Amino acid sequence: MDGQRLPGTSRRERVVAHVDMDCFYAACERRREPALRGEPLVVGMGYEPDESHGAVATASYEAREYGVESAMPISEALDLLPRNVEAAEAPDLDISDAGFYRPVDLDYYESVAGEVKTILQETAETVREVSIDEAYLDVTDVVEWDGAREWAATLKDRIEASVGVVASVGLAPTMSAAKVASDYDKPDGLVVVEPGEVREFFAPLPVEDVHGVGPVTARELATMGIETAGELADADPELLADAFGERGREIRRFARGEDDRDVTPKGDPKSLSRESAFTEATDDGETVRRRVRTLAEAVADRAQRQEARYQTIGIKVVTPPFERNTRARSLPGPVEDPELVESVALDLLEEFAETEIRKVGVRVSNLDFSAGQQASLDGFESAGEESAEPTDSPDTEGQTDLGTFDGSTAADGATRLDTMNGQTTLDEFR
Ligand code: TTP
Ligand code: MG
Numbered sequence: 001m002d003g004q005r006l007p008g009t010s011r012r013e014r015v016v017a018h019v020d021m022d023c024f025y026a027a028c029e030r031r032r033e034p035a036l037r038g039e040p041l042v043v044g045m046g047y048e049p050d051e052s053h054g055a056v057a058t059a060s061y062e063a064r065e066y067g068v069e070s071a072m073p074i075s076e077a078l079d080l081l082p083r084n085v086e087a088a089e090a091p092d093l094d095i096s097d098a099g100f101y102r103p104v105d106l107d108y109y110e111s112v113a114g115e116v117k118t119i120l121q122e123t124a125e126t127v128r129e130v131s132i133d134e135a136y137l138d139v140t141d142v143v144e145w146d147g148a149r150e151w152a153a154t155l156k157d158r159i160e161a162s163v164g165v166v167a168s169v170g171l172a173p174t175m176s177a178a179k180v181a182s183d184y185d186k187p188d189g190l191v192v193v194e195p196g197e198v199r200e201f202f203a204p205l206p207v208e209d210v211h212g213v214g215p216v217t218a219r220e221l222a223t224m225g226i227e228t229a230g231e232l233a234d235a236d237p238e239l240l241a242d243a244f245g246e247r248g249r250e251i252r253r254f255a256r257g258e259d260d261r262d263v264t265p266k267g268d269p270k271s272l273s274r275e276s277a278f279t280e281a282t283d284d285g286e287t288v289r290r291r292v293r294t295l296a297e298a299v300a301d302r303a304q305r306q307e308a309r310y311q312t313i314g315i316k317v318v319t320p321p322f323e324r325n326t327r328a329r330s331l332p333g334p335v336e337d338p339e340l341v342e343s344v345a346l347d348l349l350e351e352f353a354e355t356e357i358r359k360v361g362v363r364v365s366n367l368d369f370s371a372g373q374q375a376s377l378d379g380f381e382s383a384g385e386e387s388a389e390p391t392d393s394p395d396t397e398g399q400t401d402l403g404t405f406d407g408s409t410a411a412d413g414a415t416r417l418d419t420m421n422g423q424t425t426l427d428e429f430r
Pocket of ligand 1: 058187
């Protein structure tokens with residue numbers, strides 16, 4: 001990775017899954033009309049006799065064999081694959097080369113998607129939903145590379161058995177590689193790209209498969225003689241910067257398998273966190289405390305740059321094999337106080353003094369962004385500082401080799417929440 005690593009932290013080792021349903025709208029239609037299974041099926045608008053225009057939303061893989069694809073004008077689809085009911089009546093059409101057409105029923109597809117998302121939320125600690133039928137999952141804490149294939153197979157089985165639609169799943173150490181992996185062997189795909197294999201996996205793929213490369217960029221790259229991800233990975237960064245600006249360097253990094261984006265849930269951050277795994281689980285208190293100090297500093301720094309004050313400070317402690325423990329303490333009001341983040345985090349860690357630990361995290365939550373707005377109205381304290389909004393774009397400031405447990409869905413349910421005024425309550429750690 002290009003980014004610097006914080007001293008005392010191990011190399012980031014994330015396991016990211018990308019889940020994308022196969023021919024999703026068609027799969028939904030088949031769920032409620034099983035006779036459509038195995039048939040060429042087109043879902044779209046505007047194919048009824050009195051309608052002249054419309055587009056294909058999706059086509060089943062059987063219909064794709066006739067050349068029908070998403071976004072194609074429906075008239076073209078009908079030329080390639082006549083409607084089954086019409087072929088039955090027309091002497092010049094062969095019914096075995098005809099297909100079924102269904103209109104789009106988004107409400108129904110959203111309800112099916114909701115069932116899938118519920119399973120994903122139960123499966124992974126962090127889920128980022130990116131469209132009706134796809135999501136990224138950070139599963140670093142629930143799976144090791146050794147068991148990655150089996151884990152994905154179980155997830156696929158569970159989705160198919162309980163929802164009745166098929167997912168393709170890709171697992172990789174980065175979001176962009178996981179996405180390409182889920183698409184690599186569709187339908188019913190399951191592709192695992194282990195750390196160290198990412199660049200090799202990307203190399204033969206067309207540049208369009210690289211995150212951030214659209215058709216226009218791909219055409220321009222082609223004029224420079226760059227057609228595969230491997231060629232992009234090896235290209236002169238200066239040349240790319242001349243042609244595309246900073247984005248040129250960025251797509252080159254993606255082509256090299258370097259992608260430090262965190263899987264974060266959509267929307268405003270509810271918390272900011274950093275976490276880090278030990279190469280081997282340790283019960284050496286000083287080693288753990290040192291790591292927690294580093295993480296506390298990184299989190300406080302991040303909060304400061306996002307102009308976020310925080311009212312709750314927490315830690316996560318993962319013990320072998322994957323047991324997550326979270327502890328948090330709430331303050332009487334929001335603060336911006338790096339030393340307090342460190343001291344509270346270390347204090348909470350005391351409870352785990354003799355424990356063998358494989359991973360630790362520090363989190364601030366109950367965020368308050370109003371002071372930041374105030375500060376920028378009042379003066380120039382924040383001038384020149386980059387905004388660090390969590391977005392889909394590469395998080396350059398986050399290029400420490402530290403993971404995150406932002407917005408986790410608290411797989412372990414409840415967390416003990418100490419409050420400064422002595423009250424102890426149970427609360428979800430979000
Ligand atoms: P995709 O995941 O792109 O496509 P898909 O699920 O149909 O097929 P696969 O993933 O197996 O390649 O999109 C998800 C749904 O979004 C798709 O079922 C229909 C809808 N969609 C459109 O309405 N218009 C489009 O142009 C595309 C690409 C998708
Ligand atoms: Mg899909």
